[in-house]
Amino acid sequence: MxxxxxxxxxxxxxxxxxxxxxxxxxxxxxxxxxxxxxxxxxxxxxxxxxxxxxxxxxxxxxxxxxxxxxxxxxxxxxxxxxxxxxxxxxxxxxxxxxxxxxxxxxxxxxxxxxxxxxxxxxxxxxxxxxxxxAAAIPILRPLRESLAGDRINRVMGIVNGSTNYILDRMDRFGDSAEDAAAVALELGFLEADPTLDVEGYDAAQKVTILASLAFHTSVPVASVHREGIASVTLEQVRAAREAGYVIKLLAIAERLADPDTGVESISARVYPALISRQHPLATVHEGKNAVFVEAEAAGSLMFYGAGAGGxxxxxxxxxxxxxxxxxxxxGGPGVAQKAHASLPIVPVGSIETRYQFTLEVADEPGVLATVATVLASHRVSVETVIQTASTDTEASGTATLVIGTHTAREASLSATVTELANLGVVTAVKSVLRIEGI
Amino acid sequence: MxxxxxxxxxxxxxxxxxxxxxxxxxxxxxxxxxxxxxxxxxxxxxxxxxxxxxxxxxxxxxxxxxxxxxxxxxxxxxxxxxxxxxxxxxxxxxxxxxxxxxxxxxxxxxxxxxxxxxxxxxxxxxxxxxxxxAAAIPILRPLRESLAGDRINRVMGIVNGSTNYILDRMDRFGDSAEDAAAVALELGFLEADPTLDVEGYDAAQKVTILASLAFHTSVPVASVHREGIASVTLEQVRAAREAGYVIKLLAIAERLADPDTGVESISARVYPALISRQHPLATVHEGKNAVFVEAEAAGSLMFYGAGAGGxxxxxxxxxxxxxxxxxxxxGGPGVAQKAHASLPIVPVGSIETRYQFTLEVADEPGVLATVATVLASHRVSVETVIQTASTDTEASGTATLVIGTHTAREASLSATVTELANLGVVTAVKSVLRIEGI
CATH class of the missing domain: 3.40.50.720 (NAD(P)-binding Rossmann-like Domain)
Structure with missing residues (x-):
């Protein structure tokens, strides 16, 4: 034999x-x-x-x-x-x-x-x-071989177990970010120097590899837009839960097409975002990893398993x-890895996404109209608005506006938030998160 | 180029x-x-x-x-x-x-x-x-190549979209089996002759292929133990939901080892079973497929996606x-598929699993002791017992016992149910289901 x-x-x-x-x-x-x-x-x-x-x-x-x-x-x-x-x-x-x-x-x-x-x-x-x-999860070979006859449009993954462990504890047990990080450190989910994980560098390295493979394009790690989880608060996690979302650190590689010319480009990015609790990625708990792939013919696929461990x-x-x-x-030379597509990589401002932002505003007539006018001026369309009077005694006379937008260009959304923050009637921008996975 | x-x-x-x-x-x-x-x-x-x-x-x-x-x-x-x-x-x-x-x-x-x-x-x-x-889901190549350096111990999948659609509707919308099947037929999830799907033949063909690959052994389809979903009632689905389970038609290929000699064998089977709502397979809705793989080194992996469609x-x-x-x-001859392991395939009686059975019993003292004695005589250990007085007026004077067992040999569990059914104090065996995925 x-x-x-x-x-x-x-x-x-x-x-x-x-x-x-x-x-x-x-x-x-x-x-x-x-x-x-x-x-x-x-x-x-x-x-x-x-x-x-x-x-x-x-x-x-x-x-x-x-x-x-x-x-x-x-x-x-x-x-x-x-x-x-x-x-x-x-x-x-x-x-x-x-x-x-x-x-x-x-x-x-x-x-x-x-x-x-x-x-x-x-x-x-x-x-x-x-x-x-994603350690033990077979994801690169499926991208490279199983989906080689398909067109991958989007790869969206939870590829860092440490940050998922922290966010999962905050979500499921109500731990503060500090407490969750302390438990993660004690159980070995977090390195003594957590910067690589918490700031999203590790996820950025992985999305570089995923994007290069999925889009047959060389994607330098420097071209990846990167935000870590350091700014995610327990208050945001709780508000997300109440609204039917969970916050996950997502690594996203996406194919974009100009609606007029059809010219294609790609985006690679890492940031914490809201995803619906109905989305398969929402059920990825503890230090597990999962990668969600959307392909033209295959539709949605998910690969789930251990993302670390010897x-x-x-x-x-x-x-x-x-x-x-x-x-x-x-024998035989196998499959060479070539960047034969060489698609341009766009900055994060060019992507389309949805925002959810929470504003503390003066509790007086006309505020919503003022806010809505700013949104309209940036051509950002609103999907949901929830206004509640503030229960915080220090902020009496204020109300809270939680606004969920429809899909719009990141640059427009970002500019909208900047302009809103400068309005006299807006006393604080309490949270800005993207919504993904719809 | x-x-x-x-x-x-x-x-x-x-x-x-x-x-x-x-x-x-x-x-x-x-x-x-x-x-x-x-x-x-x-x-x-x-x-x-x-x-x-x-x-x-x-x-x-x-x-x-x-x-x-x-x-x-x-x-x-x-x-x-x-x-x-x-x-x-x-x-x-x-x-x-x-x-x-x-x-x-x-x-x-x-x-x-x-x-x-x-x-x-x-x-x-x-x-x-x-x-x-499982159509678009890359599962065979990962088993054959990505996990080629590991030892696969178990493959457990939802590999038939039609039956998953029916069971999912019964679970989530409370449809009767007939109503769910009618919707599945109308939406094209079910063939005009549903026998291949409903009776588990389609899943048995697929588990044959999965088992052969996972265990490097030729597994004839005739050696697959097969039970379909025709006997699953809405009452069972509802009771499962209340107990924190969901009923799924599972295709299971498993490596078994004799605890004394270490001699290995395999089992391939298809049956509806209870799995915990916390299990990743529980979130597989509608006509989707998913395959859960347990390997010695890789741990648990899941592959999820569309299981049908042109x-x-x-x-x-x-x-x-x-x-x-x-x-x-x-060039090069590629990877040959060889049954180099040729493990023996055991009948379903030799596997280990857990049972949950629901008995209608006479509501009189000593019944539980009688039932427990039968279980003990077969060396079947009980994990949970829930006894409720019957609210059904036709069955007044009776109580309902829902018994969940610990892991035991299928043959012992099956013999236990047969003996219980023949007891004078047991007026009906209302449901017998296996529990998987623990």
Whole structure:
């Protein structure tokens, strides 16, 4: 049954994903061999310190500090070190020495993906990276292969488990943002330095990868409009719940078409937004991830599962490993990643979305007419208005207006809010959130 | 950019999926060509009657009644005729003439998949069939490739949209089974002969395909335990809702391990069951499909989307077409489908599950003790008991017992119900349902 020579697999890094990948590779060796048609031999694990304590106990002789020797003697190289360097140099070394490469390094791909795919294409090697977005959830292969005959119009995902955990606790348990973050930190859902998660950098890296794949276009991470969850308050979360919404940090990649010319462009953005509780993404709790895809023919699809975790991420790494190994056995150059569409990327002001904003206004006749006039002047159409007299004693003599708009250009919506904030009758703009997923 | 010769694509059948596939293939020709690196030329559409009226208007010269000539002159053959013959003969003819084949024919695969895969493997051709299960939802490729490095323990899906539509209406709108079926028929969710859907045959064909892929084992459709939804009453649906459950027709493929020897086997089955309203499958409404996968490393994953429809199914067909075409351009024999694990398939009596049964009993002292003794004699452990006095005037002097069990062997649970039904104090067994998804 196994007729092919052994394939040598190099592992770079022995953190939580790396050590679980090694364990599964050793434990399931026979099963993997029968799936591939060749034995996968773990040639070594490159680490900085061979005697460091690890989560998973593995044969000591596997560890080496000589990454370069390991790389050049292997058929397939798995990079799980993270960070830009030396990961990038090692991947280039592996590709140019003819090895296929598997990586979970979203930061590296978001910054230097184009360069790495170009090198892989030139030398006829493959670069696999399913584990870089949403960990165990198969999302990149479905986008790249299953939907390859369709046209993807929108990818909207909850791709950061830490911020989803925080927002979910605020929504379901009424935690303040600080309390929710403290629990997330204690349970390991949040890094000691939470900036990458909370400010949306992690989600921006992932939407870069998703958008590039979905739209066959190179999307630099710098072109992603990014807002984190630091400004989301418990009051907003509660008001959202009462109105039938939930606030989620959404990573959105969208195809836009000029209504007159039909010329297409794309938008990639990350921000907290309201989505209806009836939307499938609303039921994504705790640290789970989900990616909602809208395609022209397939309609709406959702992919749901664990978005982090050592063993969960290792599942995606091993899936890529089996693909790479099968390709070795079967031959053929595989699928190159090319930005053949090269659609222009538009700034966030050009997208269409809906706003919900909460204004504290003077409780006097004519205020609503004044506000409505401003909206009309920006051609922003109102879907719902809820006016309530203030119950806050400090704000007596004021009322609260919650206005939900129809779809309009982001730039118009944004300008509307700025003008409203400067009206004499508006004493405070208490909340501005986009509404997505309709 | 396009350097490869044109690839000739034959289409067999011009029903709703076939005509949408042809339309998308023609409309997106340029985009598909740039994804594949070769132009995909629709060589012809084989139909029985070239002048029949079709949903989609296509160039008349594409239609032909000479399927064999079309097949032998094509690189890739798409079979969307349905049924066993002549579809099977045409697929064999295509494979043996060296063409790759794409099919959405679940009935044919469930009955003759092994034979067709064997032929494909012998001649080095590929047989693609993503569209055969859950239409547009990418589920087969993720099972086959993304999770190829993991061990799948359970696949549990809502894979029949018609029955989900009926059960969903009963649950959400309180329709009787008959009324819900009438609406489903009117809206096109149900065939004029609903037997294949309602009796679970369609779901059994799909679970055959899912189980074979997930467990690398040939699973004959005759080995699938099958119960349809014909016996599900509105009363059961309402009682389930009150208890925090929803009734769904579930297709389940599961890996079992003998607790003593560790020897593995599998079970494939279709039946209506209770699942918690907190389970992701509980939110699958109307005619939607979803497949929930539990893997050793990846944990729980869910794939959600449209499970039927011409254009949605065409999306999956075109995804397979792009894969097949890329393989032509890139070369290499692709991934063979082999039943290398060949796990034994056990009868339903050997599985472990939970039961919820509703008994009408004499309202007299000692009845609960009698019932509990029967449960204990079968080593079935009780999780919940709810006893209510009957409000039904015809059944005065009786009470209702709703018993939820812990996990036990199906055979023990089934024998328990039989023995209870024969007890003098039990006047009726009003409902027996399994509980899944815990």
């Amino acid at each position: 196994i007729e092919y020579r052994n394939l040598r697999v190099a592992l770079l890094g022995a953190g939580s994903v790396g050590s679980q990948t090694a364990r599964l590779l050793l434990e399931h060796a026979d099963e993997l061999a029968s799936r591939v048609g060749a034995k996968l031999e773990l040639a070594g694990i490159a680490v900085r310190n061979t005697s460091a304590k690890r989560d998973v106990e593995l044969p000591a002789e596997l560890y080496t500090t000589d990454a370069e020797a390991l790389i050049t003697s292997s058929d397939i190289v798995i990079e799980l070190m993270g960070g830009i360097e030396p990961a990038k140099s090692y991947i280039i070394q592996a590709l140019t020495s003819g090895a296929d490469v598997i990586t979970a390094n979203k930061a590296l791909l978001a910054e230097h993906g184009d360069e790495l795919f170009e090198i892989a294409d030139q030398v006829g090697a493959q670069l696999y990276y399913e584990a870089s977005v 063993v969960e991420t290792a599942s995606a790494v091993l899936g890529d490993l089996v693909s790479a190994a099968r390709r070795h056995v079967a | 396009i350097e490869y010769r044109n690839l000739r694509v034959a289409l067999l059948g011009a029903g709703s999926v076939g005509s949408q596939t042809a339309r998308l293939l023609l409309e997106h020709a340029d985009e598909l060509a740039s994804r594949v690196g070769a132009k995909l030329e629709l060589a012809g559409i084989a139909v029985r009657n070239t002048s029949a009226k079709r949903d989609v208007e296509l160039p008349a010269e594409l239609y032909t009644t000479d399927a064999e000539a079309l097949i032998t002159s094509s690189d890739i053959v798409i079979e969307l005729m349905g049924g066993i013959e002549p579809a099977k003969s045409y697929i064999i003819q295509a494979l043996t003439s060296g063409a790759d084949v794409i099919t959405a024919n679940k009935a044919l695969l469930a009955e003759h998949g092994d034979e067709l895969f064997e032929i494909a493997d012998q001649v080095g051709a590929q047989l693609y069939y993503e569209a055969s299960v 254009v949605e199914t065409a999306s999956a067909v075109l995804g397979d077409l792009v894969s097949a075409a890329r393989r032509h351009v890139a």
